[in-house]
Amino acid sequence: MSEQTLGGLVADFAVTAGTDGVPDDVATSVQQRVLDVLGLCVAAHRLPTSAAILAHVVDQGGHPQATAIGLPTQVTAGQAALANGVLAHSLDYDDTHLPSVLHPSAAVVPAALAAAEHGGASGEQVVRAVAVGLEVAVRLGMAGYDEELGNSVYFEHGQHATSITGAMGAAVAASLLYGADRKGVLDALGLTASMASGIIEANRTGGTVKRLHCGLAAQAGVAAAQLVRRGFTGPPTVLEGRFGFFEAWLHGRYSPTAVSAGLGTEWSVPGIFFKPYPANHFTHAVIDAGLAFRARGVAPEDVVSITVGVAPSVIRTIGEPIEVKRAPETGYQAQFSAPYAVTAGLFGGGGLGLGLDDFTDALAQDPARRAVMARVEVVPDQRCGAIYPHQFPAVVTLRTGSGEELVEEVLANRGGPARPLSDDELGRKFTDNVAGRLDPAAADAVRRGVLDLRAAGDLSAVLTQLSSLTTPEEPS
Structure with a gap:
C-alpha cells in the first residue's frame, strides 16, 4: 500500500x-x-x-x-x-x-x-x-x-x-x-x-x-x-x-x-529567497521604497502623507489594526508594520539597507518616527495583488509639504532570483549578525567551514566555535 x-x-x-x-x-x-x-x-x-x-x-x-x-x-x-x-x-x-x-x-x-x-x-x-x-x-x-x-x-x-x-x-x-x-x-x-x-x-x-x-x-x-x-x-x-x-x-x-x-x-x-532585512518579508519592498525616497533627498520632516499600496492579502499582517501598526511598542512589533518599514527606510539604517539595530524598542517608540508613521495609510493595490505571492511588491506614494508627489514601485524582492544577494552581501549579513558576539577569527573559521561543508568529516570544527559567545552592550 x-x-x-x-x-x-x-x-x-x-x-x-x-x-x-x-x-x-x-x-x-x-x-x-x-x-x-x-x-x-x-x-x-x-x-x-x-x-x-x-x-x-x-x-x-x-x-x-x-x-x-x-x-x-x-x-x-x-x-x-x-x-x-x-x-x-x-x-x-x-x-x-x-x-x-x-x-x-x-x-x-x-x-x-x-x-x-x-x-x-x-x-x-x-x-x-x-x-x-x-x-x-x-x-x-x-x-x-x-x-x-x-x-x-x-x-x-x-x-x-x-x-x-x-x-x-x-x-x-x-x-x-x-x-x-x-x-x-x-x-x-x-x-x-x-x-x-x-x-x-x-x-x-x-x-x-x-x-x-x-x-x-x-x-x-x-x-x-x-x-x-x-x-x-x-x-x-x-x-x-x-x-x-x-x-x-x-x-x-x-x-x-x-x-x-x-x-x-x-x-x-x-x-528560496534570502532576507536582506530583519523584518517580516511582506515589509521588504516597503523598506526599499523608503530607502529610495531617502536617496532622492526626501527627509522625514518633509512628509505630509504616505500611501503604501500592497497586495490585499498582506494588509492584515502589516497594516491591521492600523492604529497598532502606526504605534508599535516594541522592535518586534515594528518588524510587522508597514508604517514603520517605510519610516525606517526614510530615516536610513545599517546592514544591507536596514539592520538589526534599526528594529529596537526605543526606535519603535521614537516620537520623530511615530510622527511619520501617523501619516501612513496601508491600502490594497490590485497590481501588487496580481503579482503576490510570487513576490511581495509595494507601490508607495509620498506627498511632501511643497506639494510634490513621489512614487516608488518595488515589484520584485531583493534576495530572490530576480534580485539576488551577492556572495559578498551574504557574507556581510553573516558578519553583521555575529559582530560583537563572535571573535573575528572564529567568525572567519565558521564561514570558511560552512561554505566548504561538503568536505568536512563532521561538524565539530564549526560548532565548537559557536559554543561560547561574548555579550556586548546592547543598544537601548
Whole structure:
C-alpha cells in the first residue's frame, strides 16, 4: 500500500538523494543557508526570549549530544534543535520560499545539525539531508497553495505553514542523518504529522510565541526520527489519507502534483529567497521604497502623507489594526508594520539597507518616527495583488509639504532570483549578525567551514566555535 502513497514517494526521494547526492547548485545553496541560519542564531542572543529558551533547555538536563548555539555545555539533540530553531526564527531574518510563504531553513537546518552532531554524520551527509528536508517542506507548503485564490490555504486558515511543513521537512532530514531507510523516513513523517502545529495570530496583534514555532518544529522532527528508531510507526497514508495531514490542515483542499511533479529532478532549494532585512518579508519592498525616497533627498520632516499600496492579502499582517501598526511598542512589533518599514527606510539604517539595530524598542517608540508613521495609510493595490505571492511588491506614494508627489514601485524582492544577494552581501549579513558576539577569527573559521561543508568529516570544527559567545552592550 505504501508504494502508491505520497509519503512513499517522498521517502523514496529522500533515501535516493541521501545516497546518490544532490546537484551542485543545490549543495551550494544549502551551504549558504546553513551559514545564514548560524549567523541568525548568534544574532538572536540579543533577545530576552533567546535567553529564556536557552535557560529552558539547560533546565531540562539530559545527555550531552549536540550544541545549542552559545551554550558551552552540550544538551540533548532534541533540546539543541529546539533552542537553535527558536534562535534562527526569532529575528524574522530567515529565508522565505515563494509563493508558499514559508521559512524552511529555520526548522530544517537546526534539526539536521542536531541529528548530525548526535549521530556523527559527515558534512556531505548534512548537505544532502538539509537539501531534502528543505525540498520536502517547500513541496508540502506548495501543496497548500491555491493558484485561484493566489494565497496559501494554510495562511487563510490562520496556520503557520513554516512550523507545520517545516516539522515534516525536519523529520526527513533528521531521519536520514540517523541512518533511516525508506520505511524509517515514512514512519517519521507519520509521527511528525501528529506533532506539527502553529497559528499566526501573533503576527497581527503581538506576542512572541511565533519565535517558538521553528524550534518546536525542529524538535518534533528530531524526536520523530529518534522514536522511529525505537520502534514507533506511522500510517503510510499520512499525507493524503482520510484523516491525514492534508485533510487535517487543508480540509482536503490540496495539490498532490505539487508534491510529486519533478520530485528528485526539479529542485526548489536554490530559488528560496534570502532576507536582506530583519523584518517580516511582506515589509521588504516597503523598506526599499523608503530607502529610495531617502536617496532622492526626501527627509522625514518633509512628509505630509504616505500611501503604501500592497497586495490585499498582506494588509492584515502589516497594516491591521492600523492604529497598532502606526504605534508599535516594541522592535518586534515594528518588524510587522508597514508604517514603520517605510519610516525606517526614510530615516536610513545599517546592514544591507536596514539592520538589526534599526528594529529596537526605543526606535519603535521614537516620537520623530511615530510622527511619520501617523501619516501612513496601508491600502490594497490590485497590481501588487496580481503579482503576490510570487513576490511581495509595494507601490508607495509620498506627498511632501511643497506639494510634490513621489512614487516608488518595488515589484520584485531583493534576495530572490530576480534580485539576488551577492556572495559578498551574504557574507556581510553573516558578519553583521555575529559582530560583537563572535571573535573575528572564529567568525572567519565558521564561514570558511560552512561554505566548504561538503568536505568536512563532521561538524565539530564549526560548532565548537559557536559554543561560547561574548555579550556586548546592547543598544537601548
